[in-house]
Amino acid sequence: MIKRIFIMMMLALMALIFVQLATNYTENTSLTRLGSYYAENGPREVGAPNLVTAVVVTYRGLDTLGEVTVLFISAAGVGLLLRRTRRKADDEDLETGDRAEETTGTHKAASEIVETATELLLPMVMLFGVYVFLNGHLSPGGGFQGGAIIASGTMFLLLALPESHISRLLVALTESLSGFSYVVIGVLGVIMAGGFLDNRIMGLGTYGDLFSAGAIPLIYTLVGLKVGFELSAVLDRFRKDDTGPV
């Protein structure tokens, strides 16, 4: 009871602060100084029509490196916490409940309708994900969004065809190689051009082409592959009947 009153009081105080924030808010009528610098010089210096991509990949490239690291650490954390421990036969007290659930589970094979629809739709979802991260510098999208779409395609596969196997070795290998190449390209930017993750290590090309804006398509392809495979590995760990290797 006292706890409830305390919680309500705390929420009321926070609501008071938020009301103060909302009433003193006036909409911007023109861009801030930083925003106008990016809007004026971004397309010319970076060569990418999408300003958000230019900011994320080149102007604030170090933040993106931190983001990639945080994703990697969280995927490693999930892999550590949900590790398969079913190998030993003497782990009775931990596994008895799970084994009972497994044998009496309501796990049926997927019906033919769902299988056919999956075979038709899965390539289209993956293709769409690849399209999103390849066109990251031309239209809204980018590596992280495309990677999330690829991971949702994987989840589609896991839900519709529960017996499908994903080779964990291939996924881990691709993800590590992509992350490593991303850092290598960043360091190449320091050596060959202005700073970390500078995209002028490759030629800027014609404005608005698919292969323009220097190294941005390459960087976003690597990020998209890394994020897609990483999230697929995380989803794979949450499966109920884990029968793959650790």
Add this chain to the structure above:
Amino acid sequence: MSPIADIPLSLIVLCSGLGLVLIGLWGMLTQRNMIRMIIGFSLTDTGIHMVMVSIGYVTGGTAPIINAAVPMSEAVNRVVDPVPSALVLTAIVIGLGVTAVMLSFAVRIYKARKTLMIDECTESRW
């Protein structure tokens, strides 16, 4: 009709974002089921993202993509701020990572205790 039409768009998004933060906080504090607390955290996260995006809005602005629709010469007058959108991009990904780790914690606690209520897991409390 006119008092409704005068409210700026970003103020509506700001208020709904702040409302979502409050709802998520209430969910995290009052619910006893672990999955509901995680959902409350996700709601708070989404609310904060909406607040950050709404701050970058410029009146009458359009998406910061400089192609045939918005030529380079008039870009400064017509686009919204790209920096908050870029920050929110990072924030969404990090929220996803944190939620994944929280859910795997919940799975392990369920396997060890057969329950998801946090009232049963109070042995570390002093």
Add this chain to the structure above:
Amino acid sequence: MISVLGDIIGNLLLLTGALFLFSAGLGVLRMPDTYNRIQTGTKATTLGTILVLDGLAFLHPAWTFKLIILVFFVMLTNPVSSHALARAAHSIGTH
């Protein structure tokens, strides 16, 4: 003249589609049973979405091809997902 006719047809289709979508929501709320709710939700929302996209094709004739592809996707995925839902509900044992 043709554009006025196209506008009228497009707006009529949009309105009908919105009506069907509203009735889908009403049905999901008021139906007594799980399976009834599943079948109401799927049928009415699929038809409502298709009508809305068709109305949009009349109002913006330049987007017709993309909207037809969208209609194809909706018709492919909505019934399959409701089938999977109903099958899962049956295997858990909801009556």
